[in-house]
Amino acid sequence: MTTPRNIDGQDGYQVSFQKENESLLISLKGEFGLKNLTAFTREIRQAVSGHAIPTLTIDFSQVKYLDSAAALAFVQMEQEAASRKTNCHLANLSEEARGIFSVIHPDVLTRRPFKPEHTGEGVVQQIGQASLSIGRDFVNFITFIGDLLSALAYTVTHPATLRGKDVLFYVQRAGVDGLPIVILIGALMGLIMAFMSYLQFKQFGANIYVPTLVSFAMIKELGPIMTAILVAGRSGSAFAAEIGTMQVNEEVDALETMGFDPVRFLAVPKVLAAVIVVPILTVYADVSGILGGLIIGVTTLDLTFKTYISQSIKTIQVFDVVTSLIKAAVFAGLISAIGCQRGFQVRAGAQDVGKFTTSAVVAAIFLIVLTDSIFAVMLYYVKRYSVFA
Amino acid sequence: MTEPSEKKTVLSVKNLTQRFDDNIVFEDVSFDVYQGEVLVIVGGSGCGKSTLLKIMIGLQKPYAGQVLYQGTDITRASDEALNEYRKNIGVLFQSGALFSSMSIKENIALPLQEYTDLDADTIDRVIRMKLGMVNLAGYENHNPSELSGGMKKRAGIARAMALDPRVLFLDELSAGLDPITAVELDDLIIKTNEALGTTMVIVTHELESIYKIAHRVLMLDKEARGMIAEGRPLELKENATDPRVRSFFLRQLPENQDEQRFYAD
Structure with missing residues (x-):
């Protein structure tokens, strides 16, 4: 009133x-x-x-x-x-x-509501729904990988259709911008590993093996895995959020109605950029890890700079470096593919974007670890029965 | 529409200026909002209508000037005073801005749960009443994504009206809606204003809407960097001498401009 x-x-x-x-x-x-x-x-x-x-x-x-x-x-x-x-x-x-x-x-x-209030499902129903959604998820991912491979094949056969500027943009975003954190984490990992192994090795007077352990671990496992996890957190999530927001804004629909294949237009540049930069980032992570270990080697282990480096180089084999880079490239493909696929799964609303961005990172980390295990077994047999033996 | 008989100022905008670096959006804008009236703000793109609205609801700080509500300058108010002010206003955003993760009922319940001591049953009844008010009875358990554009706006109005605000701000009321839905919304605005006496500040471009719902119109202009007209819509249509105001209300381009457009190239 x-x-x-x-x-x-x-x-x-x-x-x-x-x-x-x-x-x-x-x-x-x-x-x-x-x-x-x-x-x-x-x-x-x-x-x-x-x-x-x-x-x-x-x-x-x-x-x-x-x-x-x-x-x-x-x-x-x-x-x-x-x-x-x-x-x-x-x-x-x-x-x-x-x-x-x-x-x-x-x-x-x-008046009765047109739709009953949403109530929580029982445990059995939840288990059933979760199983179905894992199954659907798997089918979705495989279908997307198929779409992505055919889009990549098209790009290879029609190189003029590749959006080079976009590839360079994502090379900068995922690679150059991510370099400081990769170097920092790599150096700290090397430093911690050298220090922890020194505490154990000094009991046996085996300090000389600290550089061996650091370089072996960094190049074979930690370098590629750590870089991949960092890229999954930085770039995989960004890819999912970017495509997801485009879905919400109907930009993906607009692409489709204009006759563009959204996978070729949006996913291919991201995947290519990731596959290019992650092996390079891995090299940086490996080198900074070894240099991190070097700090402990020179300051605590009484090793000279020259001894540390020569001991490290003695450990590093070409086969390990090459397979490490191949591993990094495969991880990059998986991270970017899952990021884009999760982005395309967004339907409506801010909550969906958040849900699928989280899922992109979690799924990428799971796939990294799973693929790494497969690589470990596979490389053992490849090395055993190959000319590298 | 019936105009409120007495003129009691609810909000006072005084010498408001907004600028971003060297870009002056508007300068020295002053006007009052009277209790119970429907005030419509119009103007071309980039004239600062939305900026003005954002300052009035406390989302943006002006470069200079005041917005007075019951003696408090909300542009310089403390967070507590600003929150108290916000309990007395409701805002309908252009897209409705319903929280997509919540049902319609939960959207409307949110301010009631946060700012009142009502029990769950009473909140439920208030929600049903508000939904009935905006002709959405029965939709309480729907999600925003299941509603059409017009329904989202009506649900947005129900949420904005949850605390019976004294002033309701509506941004681009009929943007993106079909004419029939737009007319329905206009009727809802008139009904709500007349029944509850809620003061309304509306940004819209729809001329028919303006003639139907507005008691008073303010026109902003980009070139003039401020207000160029104020008055009743029909009076402005018939008596305005300013060519910019005339062309807006008569829905014509300024003289010779249509010819120029035709033969531009």
Whole structure:
């Protein structure tokens, strides 16, 4: 109505009760709204309950402010009174108050929702749904890999269709921009590994093997895996979020209706860029890991710079370096492919983008570890039965 | 529409200037918003309508000037005072801005749960009433993605009206809606304004809408970097002498411009 509410929300109200013969008159004074709704309804209910009152009149003549929630509460009191066979009357409603009461349609208050409320599923149902979704996910991923390979094949046979600028952009994003963190983490890993192994090796006077352990571990396993996990966190998630947001904004639909293959247009540059930069980042990680170890070697192990380096070089084999780079390239393909595929799975809304971005990173890390295990077994046999033996 | 009989100022915009580096959006804009009125802000693209709205709802700080609500300058208010102000206003964003992870019911319940001491049953009844008010009764358990554009806007209005705000701000009310849905929204605005007396500040381009719902119109202009007209829509249409205002209300291009467009190349 006409009196504004105070900005501090401390609105005053007063409810007085007057009993006459068989009727009860409730006089309202002041402001009635959301902020004092619980208080005044409790007060009125307490006064009304427990008495058989044939006639109840609520007088609005001194009400200065009323909002729709308060009006709703009075409508509810009217309905409750009717159910107790009490004749309830809302008296002296001003024109403004009538307007407010006019927006309350009693039938909508009891109308059943068109859709039942979503309730949580049982454990069995959840297990079933999770199994189905893992199955669907697998089929989706394989289908996407098929799409991606055919798009890559098309790009190879039609090199002019490759969006070179995009590839360079993602080379910078995933590679150059990620270089500082890869070098930092690589150096710290090498440093920690050298220090921890020194603590054990010194008991046997085998300090000279610290550079062997650091370079062997960095080149064969830690370099590629650590770089891949960092790229999955930095770039895999970014690919998923970027494509996901494009899905929400209907940009992917626009590409499709313009006759572009979204996979070729959006995924191929990202995958190519990742496959180019991750092996390079891995080399940086390997070198910085060895240099990190060198710091401990020179400062703590009493090894000379020359001894440390020559011991490291003695350990490193061409086969290990090459397979490490191949591994890195395969990891890069998986990270970028899963990132793009998860992005394309987004349907609507911000929550979907978040869900699939998380899923892109988790799935990428899982695939990295899984593929690394396969590589470990495979390379053992390749080395055993090959010319490298 | 019936105009409110008495003029009581709810919001006062005083000498508002907004600029980003050297780019002046508008300068020295002053006007009052009166209780119970529907004030429509119009103007071409880039004239600063949305910026003005953002300043009025406390989402952006102006370069200079004040927005006074019950004596408090909300552009310089503390976070607490700004939050109190925000409990007294409702905002409908252009896209509806419903939270996609929540059902319609949960969207409307959010302010009620946060800012009132109502129990779950009462909140449920209030939600049903609000949905009935915007003709969406029965849709409480739907997700925003299951609703059409017009329904999303109506659900957005229900959420904005959850706390019975004193002022309702609506950004681009009928943008992206079909004419019938736009007319339905206009009717809803009129009904809500007349029944509840809610003051409304609306940004829209739809002329028919403006004639139907506006008590008063403010026109901003990019070149003039500020307000160029203020008044009742029909009066502006009939009496305005400024060619920019006339061309907007008569839906014509300024003189000779249509010819120039034809023969430009």
